Amino acid sequence: MLFLALSGCAELTIVETTPIPTAATLGLPPIGYNHRFGNSPLSAKDGFALERSLFGDRTYWEIAIQANPLKAGFIDLAKPANVTAARHAITSLLLVMATEDRNTISGLLAYRSHDAQAAYCETFLAALRALGYDAFTSAQVLVFFTESDEHAKLTWSPKDGYKFVVYDNDLAHTGLTPGPSQTPLPAPNFP
DSSP states (O other): OHHHHHHHHTTOOOOOOOOOOOHHHHHOOTTSSOTTTBSSHHHHHHHHHHHHHHHTTTOOOEEEEEEESGGGGOSOTTOHHHHHHHHHHOOEEEEEEEEOOHHHHHHHHTSOSHHHHHHHHHHHHHHHHHHTOOOOSEEEEEEEETTTEEEEEEEEETTTEEEEEESSGGGTTSTTSOOTTOOOOOOOOOO
């Protein structure tokens, strides 16, 4: 009898199941928003939207937005009035654009002048203004090629307007220097 009881146990197998992720666990860390895109739920939402809007043109920038004052962006994103008020309350912006994509790098460098590269970067600030970030008094756009090469910085203030500085000599004499027939990146078409 004992033999029959024990032989029945051999048929028993334990199956470990993997929990099925819910929609909330797929994209958001425990803090409630993806801080890779921004320093608050609002700036992360807008950074993600800007980044994804570029993919249709095969322009692969990683976008992150730091919007200050920080507490202005911690709102209920489901309430449009709160979103509008919060965007208007932002007084300082830092937008970081980074890419490791060769075509995106050479596409930006195909703008043959620094003024043309600056104008391309200015479209990102214009897009944020169009979203409702219309009260900031200072802004910066940092452009990185790979994780370590800070290519350029665009700054803006009401007093000084736009200033653009290139730090890496446009990667002259490297394999990333665009050829004469390389076309510049398309102008961003933000929603």
